[in-house]
Amino acid sequence: MMIEGTQEYSLNMGPQHPSTHGVFRMVVHLDGEVVTKVEPKIGYLHRGLEKMAESRTYTQFIPYTDRLDYLAGPHNSLGYVQAVEKLMDTEVPERAEYLRIIFAELGRIASHLVMIASGSLDISGWTPWSYCFRDRERILDLFEMTAGNRMTPNYFRIGGVSQDVPEEFMPALKSFLEDMPEMIEEYYGIFFGNEIAQSRMKSVGILPKELAENLLITGANLRASGVQYDVRKAEPYGIYDRFDFQIPVLYGCDTYDRHFIRLLEIQESKKIIEQAYKDIPAGPVMTKVPKVLKPPVGKVYHRVENPKGEMGWYIVSNGSTKPARVRIRTGAFVNVQMLPEIVKGWKMQDLVTIFASMDLVLGEVDK
Amino acid sequence: MDALNNLFVNIAAAIRGLFADSHSFGADLSINIIVFIMLFLIMVVAALFLSLVERKFAHWVSQRSGPNRLGPHGWFQFIADAVKMLGKEDITPANVDKFLFKMAPMMLVGVTLMVFGVIPFGEEMVAIDLDLGILYFFAVSSLTTLGILMAGWASNNKYSLLGGLRAVAQMISYEIPLIFSLLGVVMITQTFNLSAIIEAQKTIPFIFLQPLAFLIFLIAGIAETNRAPFDHVQGEQEIVAGPFTEYSGLRWGLFMLAEYGNVVATSAIAVTMFLGGWYGPEFLPGWLWFILKIWLVIFLMMWVRWTFVRMRIDHLMHFAWKILLPLALVNIFLTGLGIYVYDLFIVRIGG
Numbered sequence: 001m002m003i004e005g006t007q008e009y010s011l012n013m014g015p016q017h018p019s020t021h022g023v024f025r026m027v028v029h030l031d032g033e034v035v036t037k038v039e040p041k042i043g044y045l046h047r048g049l050e051k052m053a054e055s056r057t058y059t060q061f062i063p064y065t066d067r068l069d070y071l072a073g074p075h076n077s078l079g080y081v082q083a084v085e086k087l088m089d090t091e092v093p094e095r096a097e098y099l100r101i102i103f104a105e106l107g108r109i110a111s112h113l114v115m116i117a118s119g120s121l122d123i124s125g126w127t128p129w130s131y132c133f134r135d136r137e138r139i140l141d142l143f144e145m146t147a148g149n150r151m152t153p154n155y156f157r158i159g160g161v162s163q164d165v166p167e168e169f170m171p172a173l174k175s176f177l178e179d180m181p182e183m184i185e186e187y188y189g190i191f192f193g194n195e196i197a198q199s200r201m202k203s204v205g206i207l208p209k210e211l212a213e214n215l216l217i218t219g220a221n222l223r224a225s226g227v228q229y230d231v232r233k234a235e236p237y238g239i240y241d242r243f244d245f246q247i248p249v250l251y252g253c254d255t256y257d258r259h260f261i262r263l264l265e266i267q268e269s270k271k272i273i274e275q276a277y278k279d280i281p282a283g284p285v286m287t288k289v290p291k292v293l294k295p296p297v298g299k300v301y302h303r304v305e306n307p308k309g310e311m312g313w314y315i316v317s318n319g320s321t322k323p324a325r326v327r328i329r330t331g332a333f334v335n336v337q338m339l340p341e342i343v344k345g346w347k348m349q350d351l352v353t354i355f356a357s358m359d360l361v362l363g364e365v366d367k
Numbered sequence: 368m369d370a371l372n373n374l375f376v377n378i379a380a381a382i383r384g385l386f387a388d389s390h391s392f393g394a395d396l397s398i399n400i401i402v403f404i405m406l407f408l409i410m411v412v413a414a415l416f417l418s419l420v421e422r423k424f425a426h427w428v429s430q431r432s433g434p435n436r437l438g439p440h441g442w443f444q445f446i447a448d449a450v451k452m453l454g455k456e457d458i459t460p461a462n463v464d465k466f467l468f469k470m471a472p473m474m475l476v477g478v479t480l481m482v483f484g485v486i487p488f489g490e491e492m493v494a495i496d497l498d499l500g501i502l503y504f505f506a507v508s509s510l511t512t513l514g515i516l517m518a519g520w521a522s523n524n525k526y527s528l529l530g531g532l533r534a535v536a537q538m539i540s541y542e543i544p545l546i547f548s549l550l551g552v553v554m555i556t557q558t559f560n561l562s563a564i565i566e567a568q569k570t571i572p573f574i575f576l577q578p579l580a581f582l583i584f585l586i587a588g589i590a591e592t593n594r595a596p597f598d599h600v601q602g603e604q605e606i607v608a609g610p611f612t613e614y615s616g617l618r619w620g621l622f623m624l625a626e627y628g629n630v631v632a633t634s635a636i637a638v639t640m641f642l643g644g645w646y647g648p649e650f651l652p653g654w655l656w657f658i659l660k661i662w663l664v665i666f667l668m669m670w671v672r673w674t675f676v677r678m679r680i681d682h683l684m685h686f687a688w689k690i691l692l693p694l695a696l697v698n699i700f701l702t703g704l705g706i707y708v709y710d711l712f713i714v715r716i717g718g
Contacts, residue, residue, distance in 0.1 A: 009525065011525050011526075017607065018603055018604055019604040033529070120676060121604065122604045123676040123677050124596070124598065124602075124603070124604060124676050125675075125676035125677075126429055126673060127428055127429035127673050127674060128676075130429040130431045131429065131430065134430055190674070191676075194675065194676060196596055196676050196677075196678050196682075197676045199678070199679070199682055200677075200678070200679055200682075347679060347680060347681065348529070348605055348606075349599075349605050349677075349679050349680060350679070351605075352604050352605050
């Protein structure tokens with residue numbers, strides 16, 4: 001409601017703003033502190049990954065996939081290598097399948113930890129932020145000791161993984177899994193259980209179930225709006241069908257639930273990793289694939305459950321060493337469109353929280 | 368011990384002794400200049416040191432590294448910070464209101480320094496022993512709002528303006544519970560003089576008689592000094608740095624100086640009103656007790672700052688007007704009742 005004689009004003013938030021999580025830009029229309037309209041502007045991190053793929057061989061493109069959702073590198077490559085394997089009809093050794101699951105789920109935990117951390121930082125919670133990053137560090141150490149890289153491990157290969165894990169990996173993984181319940185309790189105590197944090201997030205930025213479905217929202221954002229949908233269960237890829245885990249779902253549809261569901265998913269990922277840790281067989285980690293990959297002519301669509309949402313890989317092969325066309329459907333890109341719908345009428349401060357709850361990674365949005 | 372206790376008083380007397388007439392204009396002037404310089408140094412050193420302690424505290428609470436390079440365990444970092452701030456380029460952006468833009472940081476520091484004038488650091492160790500010391504504190508500390516609004520308005524930046532407006536709304540709202548929380552103490556002691564209030568706490572600090580008031584004062588004081596969970600004025604995640612967004616170099620440093628100076632001043636008032644000022648066990652001089660108690664309050668404030676997240680601006684207002692203010696009024700009522708009962712029964716029976 002505008003008071004007579006006053007006017008709305010527009011505020012340009014980003015691309016360089018402390019809480020736009022990268023180079024997202026939004027033009028915010030404000031009536032005092034109240035948001036009347038938000039126009040998201042994306043594309044500041046556009047690197048043309050899909051076009052790049054056309055000038056690189058199938059193997060050469062794997063490192064680029066890590067840089068889509070750079071907070072959860074392994075899961076992006078998982079989608080890509082599995083798509084190419086589907087195209088070529090390649091079998092992957094058992095041990096490699098288990099290692100892939102361990103890495104992908106560790107990446108999911110790392111990504112969710114960053115999400116919780118930045119979500120708390122956006123309401124000025126510095127301590128939860130540093131707790132989450134402290135624990136994420138251990139996951140990155142696990143990546144580092146195996147693949148050399150920390151955030152973008154570039155570990156998966158078409159037909160397996162690049163190398164077996166070093167012998168110190170499994171004990172380190174075990175101690176990390178053992179410490180996890182305590183960590184989760186700590187996050188709950190300092191952030192989710194905090195009265196002020198709850199008053200900031202509960203029933204703020206409602207994304208109703210119908211709206212979420214109509215906007216094709218996927219991932220944890222959808223599950224926080226009461227839809228129990230997860231590609232890992234709906235269309236199991238890799239060896240996900242062998243594990244016993246739940247798909248958490250919350251019905252609050254608000255910012256708090258979108259944060260809290262990540263904590264629940266971390267616990268489910270922990271279950272998966274524990275099972276994989278128990279069952280992992282010995283053996284080779286790479287199948288025999290030709291030095292020069294030439295998939296047969298054809299096309300393939302493969303989808304995986306990236307931490308940010310559903311990630312689809314559409315690859316067209318013309319029989320040469322390079323893909324003819326690669327199209328990536330990323331969850332975060334589609335999820336952007338919920339922002340203008342759900343922030344109307346909330347305060348400028350809530351805009352920041354709501355934006356954090358969407359868990360966007362600009363590498364994935366802009367590709 | 369007595370010599371140590373009266374160290375600064377004796378020094379002042381010695382300086383006065385240098386003049387033929389120890390209460391001549393020249394003696395007063397030189398004492399005042401020395402006291403002013405001392406207060407300024409106290410504020411600057413305390414603020415600089417506090418900026419370091421805050422990071423050390425953050426390191427302790429949230430398990431991050433904190434400053435750890437310069438000096439033993441990084442304890443000299445604040446010197447490097449001060450030098451860095453002095454060396455930075457001072458930018459005045461185009462299209463700002465130049466006069467107000469340059470006035471604002473100076474005004475804030477000046478106002479903060481004025482608060483230090485009435486703080487009794489020890490017995491007879493007060494720059495200006497005003498009879499209306501508390502009223503002076505209220506009057507002067509509310510002027511900081513003006514400085515922040517000036518910065519926000521003059522910067523010609525939407526983030527700054529939002530921050531400035533928030534500052535006015537927040538600080539005016541919290542001023543009222545802040546004042547009301549101290550009224551209970553005034554009712555008990557029947558004086559506005561800060562030294563007299565401390566002397567009344569010789570047997571029992573008022574925190575035991577006025578626990579609710581202390582709590583209200585602490586909360587409102589945190590809000591007055593714009594620290595989390597009430598740091599809406601700077602609200603880094605929403606409005607970048609609020610009114611300070613456009614400032615750089617020493618001017619920005621002055622804002623930080625004023626902010627930390629305000630923290631010290633508010634803690635000093637809390638110590639004066641509730642924690643018994645310079646009184647403490649005899650093995651330490653009074654002024655050292657005063658300083659230690661200030662640090663205790665500062666640690667409380669830091670603990671809150673690194674534990675809680677920022678409130679929403681409308682919750683903040685509700686909290687001031689719907690919770691703190693009624694509580695402060697209840698406290699005044701209970702204090703009045705207590706005094707009445709005390710006068711009615713205990714004094715009469717005893718007397």
